[in-house]
Amino acid sequence: MASDVAVSSSLVDSQQQILKNLARPTARSLSLYNAGLSAEAVRQQYGLSHIAKLASNENPLGASPQVIAALQADAGFSAVYSDAASTALRDALATYTGVQAGNIVIGNGSEDILHMLALAFLNPGDRVVTLRPSFGLHEIFPRMMGADVTLVDVNKQHQFDIAAWTQALSMPAKMVIFSNPSNPVGCMLDNAGFERIIAAAPQDCVLVIDEAYFEYCRNNPDYPDSQRVLAAQSRPWIVLRTFSKAYGLAGLRVGYGLASHPELVNLLNRVRTPFNINRSAQAAAVVALGDQQHVNDSIALVSAQRDMMSAQLTALGFRVAPSCANFLFFDCGQPAAELAQRLLCGWRHYQAMAGEGV
């Protein structure tokens, strides 16, 4: 039974003030990650039945049928703790990637690994260099620790600006983070560009290469073999990948990091929550990794749809950045938030409202 306690508004105000005073200033001033709206929220809010959700870069085919079967098989074990070391998954990833299991860290999504990296390495005032526009957490997590973030803009062609990166990296930095291909632009740093940025980075920094969209580029001959390039240099590094995008497991939350040294994994193990990957997610990821046919089918479908959508947006007069991932970034020539709102309402609904002079 819900208790019905009336709380006076002055009490609420004073709580708010106390919480403000108690909170770490860096936490208080952080921007919220924009997680977007779920299809269910849109259905409820806007009364729509047919929704094409493109905002979170998920796999429209969903997970492999083999994954669904594995999830059903694991359903009876929810009372048992997960393996804190994610042993089976790390072993499967070691076989798949050729990287030793001791150099692999698993995260509750790759965002969890970005979080661990921030916790393990960053002190207030440390400098972090990342891309703009970029994946929100590449900036939010460093700021959470009080780090100073230098943002390197993409150039006019919506590509990595190698000269600007070289310049930004000529000053000391603790951490360098970027996604390749980049989210949200979709641009890809090629072999030569990747080698130049890596070579320009300060000797004593941690390189974080976020390859959340790796699977969409892995057959592109210009896509850098980051393992090969990074192995040839002395800086510590970690390459992040995820089961959320091409594998279609976004709701289960599994990402992994391939690290240059087991000591980097040890450091991250100290700051992560012990059972960060739930049982079902560990089991599902092992099975998902084994069904590369599903991944390839998903990539083929999404790439074809992406190119068709890009051509249609271009035909409508929008400037669309080339994308090597499963999303598009385009200049819509008007305030983007307003266009997004109109798309949410649905055109017919919007036009009906406009017709009524609303």
Ligand SMILES: *Cc1c(COP(=O)(O)O)cnc(C)c1O
């Ligand atoms: C989606 C995305 C992630 C987060 O993936 P999760 O594994 O679901 O946490 C990380 N980095 C980039 C660039 C992404 O686009």
